[in-house]
Amino acid sequence: MATDSTPVTNASILDVRNLTVEFAVRAGIFTAVRDVSFTLQRGRTLCLVGESGSGKSVTARAMMQLIDAPGRIVSGGIHLNGVAGSADIAKLNPRGEAIRAIRGRRIGMIFQEPMSSLSPVHTIGAQIVEVLQLHLEMGRQEARNRTIELLRQVEIPDPEHNIDRYTFEFSGGMRQRAMIAMALACNPEVLIADEPTTALDVTTQAEVLDLISRMQRELGMATLLITHDMGVVAEVADDVAVMHRGRIAEAGTVDEVFHGAQHPYTKRLLSSVLKLERTSQLKTVPTVGTSIPILSVRNLSKTYQPRQGLFHSRMTGEVKAVDDVSFDLMSGESLGIVGESGSGKTTLGRLILRVTEPTSGAVTYQPKSGECIDVRGLDKRALRRVHQDIRLIFQDPFASLNPRMTVKQIVGDPLVVNKIASGEAMEARVAEMLAMVGLDPLAMERYPHAFSGGQRQRVGIARALALNPRIVIADEATSALDVSIRSQILDLLLELQQRLGLSFLFISHDISVVRYFCDRVAVMRRGQIVEIGTAETICTTPSHPYTQALISAVPHPDPRHKRMSARIRFDAPHN
Amino acid sequence: MTAHPDHEELQMLGDGTLVEPVESETQLVMAAGVKSAVAGQWTLLLWRFRRQRVAMASMIVIVLFYLVAIFAEFLAPYGPDMTRPQYTYAPPQGINMFVVDASGSWQFKLHAAGYKITVDEQAMRRTFEVDPEKIIPLGFLVAGETYRLWGLFETNVHFLGPTDPTQTVYFLGSDRIGRDLFSRLIYGTRISLSIGLVGVVISLVLGIFLGGVSGYYGGAIDTVIQRVVEIVSAMPTIPLWMGLAAAIPLSWSPALVYFTVTAIVSLLGWTSLAREVRGRFFALREEDFVTAARLDGSSEMRLIFRHMLPSITSHLLAMVTLAIPAMIIAETSLSFLGIGLKPPVVSWGVLLQDAQNIRAIANAPWLLIWPALAVMVSVLSFNFLGDGLRDAADPYGN
Numbered sequence: 001m002a003t004d005s006t007p008v009t010n011a012s013i014l015d016v017r018n019l020t021v022e023f024a025v026r027a028g029i030f031t032a033v034r035d036v037s038f039t040l041q042r043g044r045t046l047c048l049v050g051e052s053g054s055g056k057s058v059t060a061r062a063m064m065q066l067i068d069a070p071g072r073i074v075s076g077g078i079h080l081n082g083v084a085g086s087a088d089i090a091k092l093n094p095r096g097e098a099i100r101a102i103r104g105r106r107i108g109m110i111f112q113e114p115m116s117s118l119s120p121v122h123t124i125g126a127q128i129v130e131v132l133q134l135h136l137e138m139g140r141q142e143a144r145n146r147t148i149e150l151l152r153q154v155e156i157p158d159p160e161h162n163i164d165r166y167t168f169e170f171s172g173g174m175r176q177r178a179m180i181a182m183a184l185a186c187n188p189e190v191l192i193a194d195e196p197t198t199a200l201d202v203t204t205q206a207e208v209l210d211l212i213s214r215m216q217r218e219l220g221m222a223t224l225l226i227t228h229d230m231g232v233v234a235e236v237a238d239d240v241a242v243m244h245r246g247r248i249a250e251a252g253t254v255d256e257v258f259h260g261a262q263h264p265y266t267k268r269l270l271s272s273v274l275k276l277e278r279t280s281q282l283k284t285v286p287t288v289g290t291s292i293p294i295l296s297v298r299n300l301s302k303t304y305q306p307r308q309g310l311f312h313s314r315m316t317g318e319v320k321a322v323d324d325v326s327f328d329l330m331s332g333e334s335l336g337i338v339g340e341s342g343s344g345k346t347t348l349g350r351l352i353l354r355v356t357e358p359t360s361g362a363v364t365y366q367p368k369s370g371e372c373i374d375v376r377g378l379d380k381r382a383l384r385r386v387h388q389d390i391r392l393i394f395q396d397p398f399a400s401l402n403p404r405m406t407v408k409q410i411v412g413d414p415l416v417v418n419k420i421a422s423g424e425a426m427e428a429r430v431a432e433m434l435a436m437v438g439l440d441p442l443a444m445e446r447y448p449h450a451f452s453g454g455q456r457q458r459v460g461i462a463r464a465l466a467l468n469p470r471i472v473i474a475d476e477a478t479s480a481l482d483v484s485i486r487s488q489i490l491d492l493l494l495e496l497q498q499r500l501g502l503s504f505l506f507i508s509h510d511i512s513v514v515r516y517f518c519d520r521v522a523v524m525r526r527g528q529i530v531e532i533g534t535a536e537t538i539c540t541t542p543s544h545p546y547t548q549a550l551i552s553a554v555p556h557p558d559p560r561h562k563r564m565s566a567r568i569r570f571d572a573p574h575n
Numbered sequence: 576m577t578a579h580p581d582h583e584e585l586q587m588l589g590d591g592t593l594v595e596p597v598e599s600e601t602q603l604v605m606a607a608g609v610k611s612a613v614a615g616q617w618t619l620l621l622w623r624f625r626r627q628r629v630a631m632a633s634m635i636v637i638v639l640f641y642l643v644a645i646f647a648e649f650l651a652p653y654g655p656d657m658t659r660p661q662y663t664y665a666p667p668q669g670i671n672m673f674v675v676d677a678s679g680s681w682q683f684k685l686h687a688a689g690y691k692i693t694v695d696e697q698a699m700r701r702t703f704e705v706d707p708e709k710i711i712p713l714g715f716l717v718a719g720e721t722y723r724l725w726g727l728f729e730t731n732v733h734f735l736g737p738t739d740p741t742q743t744v745y746f747l748g749s750d751r752i753g754r755d756l757f758s759r760l761i762y763g764t765r766i767s768l769s770i771g772l773v774g775v776v777i778s779l780v781l782g783i784f785l786g787g788v789s790g791y792y793g794g795a796i797d798t799v800i801q802r803v804v805e806i807v808s809a810m811p812t813i814p815l816w817m818g819l820a821a822a823i824p825l826s827w828s829p830a831l832v833y834f835t836v837t838a839i840v841s842l843l844g845w846t847s848l849a850r851e852v853r854g855r856f857f858a859l860r861e862e863d864f865v866t867a868a869r870l871d872g873s874s875e876m877r878l879i880f881r882h883m884l885p886s887i888t889s890h891l892l893a894m895v896t897l898a899i900p901a902m903i904i905a906e907t908s909l910s911f912l913g914i915g916l917k918p919p920v921v922s923w924g925v926l927l928q929d930a931q932n933i934r935a936i937a938n939a940p941w942l943l944i945w946p947a948l949a950v951m952v953s954v955l956s957f958n959f960l961g962d963g964l965r966d967a968a969d970p971y972g973n
């Protein structure tokens with residue numbers, strides 16, 4: 001992994017020259033990849049980094065001739081020069097014999113979503129055995145023994161038993177390990193990993209990245225790692241190529257790119273990444289009223305009882321999604337809720353709003369008038385009034401806006417249904433809200449499909465703020481956005497918080513976002529809050545071993561100060 | 576819960592314009608797609624639908640069919656029951672444009688060729704042959720039989736017919752008692768294309784209501800409705816149909832009998848629609864934008880009718896379009912078997928009854944060809960139209 005430990009052999013294995021990929025679309029021709037050149041060398045990792053739509057995944061697929069119609073390689077060469085002979089992949093027929101001999105055999109590939117890349121109807125073992133039988137013409141027993149060996153190599157526990165299990169019986173990290181075992185089954189010369197850890201939690205990500213680096217060193221492969229995460233790049237890359245709008249904006253060794261970026265796009269990308277590495281400058285020390293809780297959550301729990309049988313009457317087992325959670329949200333503060341997937345953080349947000357009914361516990365909201373409202377005891381109408389004060393911002397800017405309604409209808413709907421404003425008054429208020437979130441008020445006649453992800457999220461924020469709320473629950477509000485847009489949205493929320501005196505409950509899996517945005521942070525694990533404290537304390541000197549493991553697994557976007565290799569592992573008893 | 580930044584790769588607007596992520600987030604996507612930006616769902620649906628040539632052509636065909644059904648009396652040269660025993664099994668005469676006049680030059684004159692009739696004394700049968708020498712002049716908007724259009728306006732003007740009302744033409748041939756197949760086919764269009772609609776409407780209302788309730792509320796209500804759906808869809812329809820047809824009073828007119836039976840059977844035919852609506856409501860209920868609307872304070876009614884139903888109306892339209900041909904086929908096959916419509920009602924299925932024996936097919940193949948062709952063309956058109964609508968209804972499909 002570290003640059004100095006790699007034997008410097010300048011043997012280039014895969015040489016991509018002036019690759020151009022075009023997609024014929026109705027409006028004309030869209031060039032997804034334009035004149036891209038790079039070289040993969042034995043024992044080195046090249047990270048292809050870029051934001052969504054930059055063409056990095058298309059490049060990776062082109063290297064395996066996996067581009068779907070209407071896309072095609074227009075020009076350029078992909079020269080594979082290995083021990084097993086040389087070939088120009090760009091010239092091969094995508095359905096031909098020659099490319100199939102290369103796929104899986106000489107170039108292994110790992111995809112983002114291990115669940116959809118592995119077959120759900122075959123056992124893990126059968127899928128790897130098939131690869132071995134196909135490419136290396138191994139016998140059944142030999143292939144099986146080799147598969148067990150491979151599974152052991154990728155640190156899957158008890159491989160003799162797990163070889164006969166199905167994809168859905170594996171966790172996300174285990175699936176990605178199995179996928180790696182499959183990609184490496186034939187000792188490929190080149191490994192292409194397309195966002196291999198994007199769907200994984202940070203602790204799992206750290207382990208999978210470790211595994212990829214270790215396997216690469218052991219097998220002496222050339223690796224192409226595609227990612228949008230600059231932290232991952234800094235942790236694992238030897239060389240970096242930054243892609244922007246189908247071109248390579250800048251390329252060089254990892255140190256050159258991170259510490260001597262030349263291209264303005266690289267600089268901008270790095271600055272927005274580094275900006276999220278510390279607390280926002282926009283944050284001022286909260287002044288008044290921080291000791292008054294505006295929202296109190298006490299012993300909140302949600303238990304699911306899966307039901308079975310013809311009339312769903314039999315109850316089996318019990319799953320605690322949220323388990324005895326208590327905290328206070330102070331007036332004017334931002335409280336972050338951090339946790340990995342399945343930790344119950346999203347459910348917690350929905351329990352507070354009673355989108356999902358809690359099983360037990362209490363939620364107390366203190367409105368301006370001073371009395372305390374027990375949210376759980378409210379009837380429908382009273383709950384609607386509370387929903388005007390406590391608003392939710394969603395993760396997915398595509399799913400959270402009704403595609404059949406214009407922006408005016410979307411932002412104005414809460415005003416209309418709560419009989420606050422209608423007609424021209426509503427229109428004026430919508431214009432005001434759009435201007436507040438930085439959108440042109442003229443855009444109100446448009447439908448959501450005419451906006452980009454970041455703009456849609458702004459529409460979602462405008463809808464949340466239209467009712468003059470006091471508390472905003474932001475559920476992974478920036479997770480679906482690219483890093484540069486993420487910081488813009490966070491800055492917008494911070495500015496609005498100060499202007500409108502909002503209190504935020506900020507739910508996220510992303511430590512850097514929480515550190516940037518929040519005053520205090522609560523760490524959740526398996527439905528429970530394991531630790532709660534100021535953002536500074538949690539992010540630098542956490543006390544709970546789980547938090548320590550979580551924080552230390554976050555990749556650090558500086559190749560000179562890698563964090564992951566010195567990370568702390570948290571081995572909790574599996575229950 | 577994790578970021579999927581590559582989902583936006585090659586994101587397209589409704590008009591197929593590719594949008595690259597904009598540099599400054601606050602600047603609007605102005606360059607392209609200003610038109611599509613303000614286009615609502617029906618406009619987008621129309622745009623996508625217009626690109627599907629087969630579906631467009633099918634829609635035109637269907638519109639023509641329904642125009643024929645509406646203006647049946649006007650378009651048909653004769654009434655459906657006008658018999659002329661002297662012209663049994665007369666072959667199609669066709670329509671010609673030109674005649675050769677005395678000087679040998681071609682001249683435009685719309686006409687049909689007449690018959691040369693030979694009487695076979697032994698078989699006691701007339702045989703007809705089309706004789707190009709005999710000319711029956713045709714004209715548009717000619718006087719003919721008196722009829723009441725839609726039972727309202729009395730007139731005797733027919734769209735196309737012989738200029739001399741005493742002459743007869745059989746464009747598509749005649750049947751065993753000398754009725755004009757062309758006219759009967761036109762009248763049959765009216766019945767065949769309309770009677771099934773009632774069944775579709777009943778299925779639609781029941782399907783949306785029960786499916787919607789089932790999908791929206793879930794839980795015990797859903798369980799009960801789904802079990803009912805399973806029981807109902809296990810009932811055999813054809814025996815039920817035959818039983819009901821037998822149980823209805825004989826004094827009722829055949830069309831009313833059929834109408835009643837269709838209505839009753841469609842009470843059993845809502846199940847597949849209900850299942851589909853339930854599935855969509857189930858998925859929609861979990862959508863973020865529905866949760867958002869609930870948190871905005873929308874009532875359940877508003878949630879269902881303003882947020883959820885508009886999301887599936889275009890799919891419903893496609894489903895209905897695909898349900899109509901099933902009804903046409905049902906009418907045709909049941910009438911053919913003698914348990915649907917019965918003469919004197921004229922429908923495509925009833926017309927096909929005449930082509931049940933081999934002698935009729937051998938002597939008068941047109942009795943089979945034309946009604947069958949009408950059924951096939953209309954059913955195919957509805958299927959293509961439904962498929963086209965279904966593709967166009969996908970809000971983010973390419």
